[in-house]
Amino acid sequence: xxxxxxxxxxxxxxxxxxxxxxxxxxxxxxxxxxxxxxxxxxxxxxxxxxxxxxxxxxxxxxxxxxxxxxxxxxxxxxxxxxxxxxxxxxxxxxxxxxxxxxxxxxxxxxxxxxxxxxxxxxxxxxxxxxxxxxxxxxxxxxxxxxxxxxxxxxxxxxxxxxxxxxxxxx
Amino acid sequence: xxxxxxxxxxxxxxxxxxxxxxxxxxxxxxxxxxxxxxxxxxxxxxxxxxxxxxxxxxxxxxxxxxxxxxxxxxxxxxxxxxxxxxxxxxxxxxxxxxxxxxxxxxxxxxxxxxxxxxxxxxxxxxxxxxxxxxxxxxxxxxxxxxxxxxxxxxxxxxxxxxxxxxxxxxxxxxxxxxxxxxxxxxxxxxxxxxxxxxxxxxxxxxxxxxxxxxxxxxxxxxxxxxxxxxxxxxxxxxxxxxxxxxxxxxxxxxxxxxxxxxxxxxxxxxxxxxxxxxxxxxxxxxxxxxxxxxxxxxxxxxxxxxxxxxxxxxxxxxxxxxxxxxxxxxxxxxxxxxxxxxxxxxxxxxxxxxxxxxxxxxxxxxxxxxxxxxxxxxxxxxxxxxxxxxxxxxxxxxxxxxxxxxxxxxxx
Ligand SMILES: Cc1cc2nc3c(=O)[nH]c(=O)nc-3n(C[C@H](O)[C@H](O)[C@H](O)COP(=O)(O)O)c2cc1C
Ligand code: SF4
Ligand code: FES
Numbered sequence: 353x354x355x356x357x358x359x360x361x362x363x364x365x366x367x368x369x370x371x372x373x374x375x376x377x378x379x380x381x382x383x384x385x386x387x388x389x390x391x392x393x394x395x396x397x398x399x400x401x402x403x404x405x406x407x408x409x410x411x412x413x414x415x416x417x418x419x420x421x422x423x424x425x426x427x428x429x430x431x432x433x434x435x436x437x438x439x440x441x442x443x444x445x446x447x448x449x450x451x452x453x454x455x456x457x458x459x460x461x462x463x464x465x466x467x468x469x470x471x472x473x474x475x476x477x478x479x480x481x482x483x484x485x486x487x488x489x490x491x492x493x494x495x496x497x498x499x500x501x502x503x504x505x506x507x508x509x510x511x512x513x514x515x516x517x518x519x520x521x522x
Numbered sequence: 523x524x525x526x527x528x529x530x531x532x533x534x535x536x537x538x539x540x541x542x543x544x545x546x547x548x549x550x551x552x553x554x555x556x557x558x559x560x561x562x563x564x565x566x567x568x569x570x571x572x573x574x575x576x577x578x579x580x581x582x583x584x585x586x587x588x589x590x591x592x593x594x595x596x597x598x599x600x601x602x603x604x605x606x607x608x609x610x611x612x613x614x615x616x617x618x619x620x621x622x623x624x625x626x627x628x629x630x631x632x633x634x635x636x637x638x639x640x641x642x643x644x645x646x647x648x649x650x651x652x653x654x655x656x657x658x659x660x661x662x663x664x665x666x667x668x669x670x671x672x673x674x675x676x677x678x679x680x681x682x683x684x685x686x687x688x689x690x691x692x693x694x695x696x697x698x699x700x701x702x703x704x705x706x707x708x709x710x711x712x713x714x715x716x717x718x719x720x721x722x723x724x725x726x727x728x729x730x731x732x733x734x735x736x737x738x739x740x741x742x743x744x745x746x747x748x749x750x751x752x753x754x755x756x757x758x759x760x761x762x763x764x765x766x767x768x769x770x771x772x773x774x775x776x777x778x779x780x781x782x783x784x785x786x787x788x789x790x791x792x793x794x795x796x797x798x799x800x801x802x803x804x805x806x807x808x809x810x811x812x813x814x815x816x817x818x819x820x821x822x823x824x825x826x827x828x829x830x831x832x833x834x835x836x837x838x839x840x841x842x843x844x845x846x847x848x849x850x851x852x853x854x855x856x857x858x859x860x861x862x863x864x865x866x867x868x869x870x871x872x873x874x875x876x877x878x879x880x881x882x883x884x885x886x887x888x889x890x891x892x893x894x895x896x897x898x899x900x901x902x903x904x905x906x907x908x909x910x911x912x913x914x915x916x917x918x919x920x921x922x923x924x925x926x927x928x929x930x931x932x933x934x
Contacts, residue, residue: 391702392685396644423703430704430861431685433644450607450804450837451763453851487688487855488606489645492763493770 373401374412381416388417391427395434404435440475440482442520444513445499449488452496460496461485463510467517480521523773524746524757525733529617534652537659540620546665548736549624552631553673556739558588561632565735567743569755574600574691574728575806575833576908577821583725586715587633590723595635597626598700598719598726601642601649602684604691605804606855608835610759611729613771615642615649618733619656623679625732627666628739630677633725638679641696644686653681688805688859692907693718693726695861706861707907728833730759750776754820754831762788764837765795774819781815784838795840799923803832805852805859806912808919809845828919845924846931849917850878856913867910870901874917881931891928895921 380397384390394417398409405428414424428434446452446461461472464483468476475482491497494506500516532539540546552561566581587595599622603611615622626638642650657679660666668676682700689695690705697719699705718724734756738746747755754776760783763769767789774783780800784790791797799809808829810817817823821831839848857871877894880886898914898921905911921928 387702389700389702392699393683393702396683396685426704427702430706431687433686448606450605450801450835450851451761451769454764454837454839454843454848486645487604487686488609490603490609490612492607492609492761495763495769 374409376401377409377413378416381413386417388419391417391419391424392431395424395428399434404438406436438475438479439484440480442481442501443484443499444481444517444520445484445486445489446472446513447487447489447491447495447497447499448485449492449495451488451492455495457496460498460508460510460513464513464517467514481517524737524749525614525621525730525759526618526771526773527737528621529613532618534617534619535655537620537656537663537665540618541663544740545620545736546624548739549627549631549665550671552628552739553671553675558632558634561628561739562588564739564743565632568734568738568746569743569750570731570734570738570746571754571821572728573730573734573758573833575605575803575830577831580727580731583715583727584629584632586713587635587723587725590716592634594637594720594722595633596719596722596724597630597633597635597638598696598714598724599626599638599640599729599732600691600693600696600726601640601646601729602691602696603643603646603729603833604688605806605833605835607763607804607837608761608833610761610771610834612646612649614729614733614759615646616652619649619652620660621733621736622653622729623656623660623666625735626679627670627677628735629725629727629732631675633723635725636676636678638677639682639700639719640679641682641684641690641700643684650681650683657681687861688855689861689907689909692909695907696726697724704861706863707909709906730834751818751820753822758819758831758834760834760836762836762838764801765791765840765843766838767792776820777818779816779818780810780836783819783836784815788838791838791840795842797838798841798843799839799845801829801837801839801848801916802835803830803915804835805855806830806908806915807832807835808915809839809848809923811923828922829915844882845920845927846878846882849920850875850882852916853878853913856909860909860913864904864906864910866901866904867906867913870897870905870910871913873897874901874914878917881928884931884933886932888932891932 377398410424414421496508497506498508562584570580571577687705690699692707695705695707714724757773757775759773797812799811801809824831853875857875860867860871862868898918902914
């Protein structure tokens, strides 16, 4: 997780505006009329643009909304969907909701951890695959469910999941 | 079927089809012919109770907000659907979003609000998409915006997307989240009905609660109250999952037996297994053991069994499921989702999880079991919000019916 150092340059906002990803965030900020209560909306957009919330991005948002960085950082770390570190090129999200759990999601995770050599929530050292979990993706009818790169796959087995991951990395 | 009567029959992205199915007639009737008091009287007469978990009488909640002095008020739709293993709200929002918007508009008229928010979890992109379309179309048809049906009633709705935190389903946490803050609950009172969003009077109801409103106003509270049991009126949607042949959503009249749901509608357990228990109420609930399957489903009867209606998740466990493992699963959930504001919940869930793990690893003692049981009641009684207060429920409930499974784990 990013640590906050206090001795960074005080004007984080001048340079990055050139980056068009910051532009995308700025558009959303403007559309929300710089309202501080739109912080979560804006962080969603920021994460979409950058893939994760790096410190520079949090500082940018704090500056634009005139909020203390601690407040922005506090919100970013509170919610599970915000990530403060980069994720892999591919994602493999195993649903750990109750329906999937009773149908063996725990075993699927154990098999994937072994296969990828990472723990849940981590990314392989080559930056290829992130192994994550979710809390019920609303596909309980086809439990156990796994989401590969945004695509839901139902009724998964250990073999099927391992095959898919091999394909992802190929 | 009441709530899901349109689901799968109309195209959710076309307001014309909703209107053709009788949609927005209730809103027209309410805005043009009824006073707010008459609307609330109808909802009270229906006996409708909140479908979000608590089961608070909807009419009473509306009356409380309506009684607050005129001024800025809000209505909020709770679409956070946090119970892992439930997807009723998602299905309603995806397949009949206008039904929810109409319910919210009627509620706003009744309590004197002009601004609504739908707080929806980010994990439901299709539902968010359909809601956005629905709001646009409603505006274009003059069913949302200013002077609806040429009356002085104005109403607009904004969507707020969550970011993955179960505790944001709790009403005060949800309000903090809409304000762009950490979704940490605060003590009640004051209840949101008195001081909610931006400290103004705020009505919060669940998706399914709102989806019941238009039919109640159309056909009358008395009609609605004729369905169901003494304390539980109307229908309820359940998400039937787990070890069951036909998993999926079902809408049933209150009062039907659990056995009928699991065995007749769900088709029983695959591969000839037997039912051991049915879990309801998610991480805040408990289980119904096989011998109690003939219990009729109602708020009261489920409470008496030591579980609760909850939002409608119903998970079937077969004889191969370890109940202690299930309890551990829910405790892990609560441990992760605890917001950390108060100590009983923050530290208690960690300790309870540790004790359950110890037992499951075969290192537990009789003393640990005793300690765990005491701790359950301590956490339950001293936590600040519903998350902590109900976190021990799955353990208490499995201890009540399956104590032998816990004891069998203790090495002699
Ligand atoms: C930890 C916790 C989580 C909750 N999650 C939800 C939820 O996901 N959806 C919901 O509608 N209500 C949820 N509730 C209940 C709400 O606080 C609130 O009672 C409900 O939205 C009121 O609506 P109703 O009266 O229509 O049921 C939750 C409560 C607690 C304590
Ligand atoms: S009971 Fe748990 S979730 Fe609720 S306020 Fe306390 S720590 Fe937070
Ligand atoms: S529990 Fe996995 S999709 Fe619902």
